[in-house]
Amino acid sequence: MSINSYDCPQTADATHNPAPTAPRPRGSVSTRAISVLTLITLLGTWWLVTAAHWIDPLFLPPPSAVLEKGWLLMTKGYMDSNLWQHLGASLQRIGLALVAAILSAVPIGIAIGHNRIARGIFDPLIEFYRPIPPLAYLPLIVIWCGIGEFSKVLLIYLAIFAPIAIATATGVRTVDPTRLRAAQSLGASRWQLIRHVIVPSALPDILTGVRIGLGVGWSTLVAAELIAATSGLGFMVQSAAQFLVTDVVVLGILVIAIIAFAMEMGLRALQRKLVPWHGQSH
Amino acid sequence: MALLQLERISAQYPGATEPVLADISLTLGPRQLLVALGPSGSGKTSLLNLIAGFVEPSAGRITLDGVPVKGPSAERGVVFQDDALLPWQDVLANVAFGLELAGIPREQREAKAREMLALVDLAGFDTRRIWQLSGGQRQRVGLARALAADPRVLLMDEPFGALDAFTREQVQELLLQVWKRTNKPVFLITHDIEEAVFLATDLVLLAPNPGRVVERLHLDFGQRYGAGESARSIKSDPRFIETREHVLASVFSQRGVIREQRA
Numbered sequence: 001m002s003i004n005s006y007d008c009p010q011t012a013d014a015t016h017n018p019a020p021t022a023p024r025p026r027g028s029v030s031t032r033a034i035s036v037l038t039l040i041t042l043l044g045t046w047w048l049v050t051a052a053h054w055i056d057p058l059f060l061p062p063p064s065a066v067l068e069k070g071w072l073l074m075t076k077g078y079m080d081s082n083l084w085q086h087l088g089a090s091l092q093r094i095g096l097a098l099v100a101a102i103l104s105a106v107p108i109g110i111a112i113g114h115n116r117i118a119r120g121i122f123d124p125l126i127e128f129y130r131p132i133p134p135l136a137y138l139p140l141i142v143i144w145c146g147i148g149e150f151s152k153v154l155l156i157y158l159a160i161f162a163p164i165a166i167a168t169a170t171g172v173r174t175v176d177p178t179r180l181r182a183a184q185s186l187g188a189s190r191w192q193l194i195r196h197v198i199v200p201s202a203l204p205d206i207l208t209g210v211r212i213g214l215g216v217g218w219s220t221l222v223a224a225e226l227i228a229a230t231s232g233l234g235f236m237v238q239s240a241a242q243f244l245v246t247d248v249v250v251l252g253i254l255v256i257a258i259i260a261f262a263m264e265m266g267l268r269a270l271q272r273k274l275v276p277w278h279g280q281s282h
Numbered sequence: 283m284a285l286l287q288l289e290r291i292s293a294q295y296p297g298a299t300e301p302v303l304a305d306i307s308l309t310l311g312p313r314q315l316l317v318a319l320g321p322s323g324s325g326k327t328s329l330l331n332l333i334a335g336f337v338e339p340s341a342g343r344i345t346l347d348g349v350p351v352k353g354p355s356a357e358r359g360v361v362f363q364d365d366a367l368l369p370w371q372d373v374l375a376n377v378a379f380g381l382e383l384a385g386i387p388r389e390q391r392e393a394k395a396r397e398m399l400a401l402v403d404l405a406g407f408d409t410r411r412i413w414q415l416s417g418g419q420r421q422r423v424g425l426a427r428a429l430a431a432d433p434r435v436l437l438m439d440e441p442f443g444a445l446d447a448f449t450r451e452q453v454q455e456l457l458l459q460v461w462k463r464t465n466k467p468v469f470l471i472t473h474d475i476e477e478a479v480f481l482a483t484d485l486v487l488l489a490p491n492p493g494r495v496v497e498r499l500h501l502d503f504g505q506r507y508g509a510g511e512s513a514r515s516i517k518s519d520p521r522f523i524e525t526r527e528h529v530l531a532s533v534f535s536q537r538g539v540i541r542e543q544r545a
Binding site for chain 2: 176192
């Protein structure tokens with residue numbers, strides 16, 4: 001009974017790992033190389049215009065001054081706390097908000113996608129507050145909850161909650177119905193369907209929701225710190241601007257950008273690790 | 283005694299004027315491989331969905347061992363056209379999935395799953411990911427998964443429809459081998475006439491508008507394969523060809539089936 005001739009593993013592997021990028025013509029440079037070149041040009045221009053004294057350092061300090069200030073901030077500090085403390089304050093706020101948002105938005109998203117009544121309850125609530133810029137309801141949160149840490153975490157939580165809940169609901173609604181039927185005909189109960197089929201199926205969408213939510217949350221956090229805070233990266237930039245300490249302002253903006261980029265890359269890596277089947281032809 | 287019994291089944295989509303299936307009676311007993319063959323629109327898939335319990339008939343009764351069928355259940359295993367496997371689990375976990383749902387301890391269910399993988403000639407594929415498999419391999423994992431839960435009957439929804447002709451031939455032969463060894467009654471639907479004639483011990487011919495049984499045949503080509511004759515020798519036997527042509531003519535002679543005329 002030898003019918004293994006069609007088990008050719010090479011062909012199976014070939015379908016598994018399609019070339020991720022189209023082959024490019026010989027002699028041309030990769031997109032990544034072009035991007036790196038752009039960044040180098042930008043930094044070079046920055047250095048040139050400041051080194052040649054074309055721009056007053058009050059408006060644009062030279063890269064060296066920003067780096068120097070960065071070192072100073074890391075070791076000595078600015079406004080009673082050093083860079084790490086500001087960074088830590090910001091990261092703690094977004095971290096708390098993110099954990100709370102995932103713990104509540106994922107179950108609610110599953111309920112919205114799975115259950116008509118839950119959809120009826122939560123859909124209008126989320127759709128009502130989602131389009132409002134978080135900073136528009138920050139004053140109300142401050143009136144209700146004061147100016148402390150809680151109101152900032154609550155604000156970011158609200159900003160992150162909606163994208164995660166909506167993405168989760170979408171993921172749940174688009175579960176392959178054949179998979180559900182397959183599980184049912186293997187004896188799956190309602191809860192087993194949710195645990196073994198619906199949640200794993202929706203995981204790619206949930207992670208995309210977290211990615212979007214984290215982006216929105218980070219922008220909201222920094223903006224909120226600009227308005228009402230005594231620590232954090234946003235506060236650092238804002239207070240430095242009031243005293244025209246431009247190098248700290250530039251440095252703060254760079255750190256905010258780097259953190260946002262790192263979070264995006266980290267989540268993409270997590271997505272590749274947790275849902276390796278996503279995007280595979282199966 | 284018949285194991286699975288369909289008594290005067292009719293089915294209708296909500297809001298539709300014509301029924302999808304009208305007055306279908308079928309029985310499936312032990313040692314039977316019942317094939318429902320028909321063109322698209324003849325209600326084959328609806329028929330399978332009724333037996334699987336995914337939808338309910340508008341009239342008639344379906345019983346398994348005398349007990350009325352209600353909703354999907356592990357006693358009626360289903361193999362789907364698009365495998366419906368779970369890509370976040372490896373091959374072994376996919377095959378053991380039904381046993382996991384039933385609360386069987388890991389060691390026991392994995393032993394059973396390995397046995398089933400060997401049955402479909404995929405021994406050693408335990409840790410492969412689903413997306414690393416070819417179409418034919420996936421269908422065999424789907425078959426092993428359905429068999430691992432030890433159903434009373436096996437329902438197959440155009441299981442080889444998406445495979446290329448070469449793979450299909452081989453998987454058909456594998457199905458006959460598995461069927462002979464496990465002794466599971468099989469109900470299979472297909473629109474491939476040669477496949478139907480080759481596999482079936484019992485063939486029901488369906489015609490569309492509304493879906494109805496137009497002919498029943500008792501065949502033995504599958505048994506001849508089981509007795510050791512080669513598939514090619516069976517399929518080139520004049521009797522096989524004659525049966526195939528008869529079935530084709532029978533389908534085309536039905537009202538509701540439009541045959542394209544040569545100009």
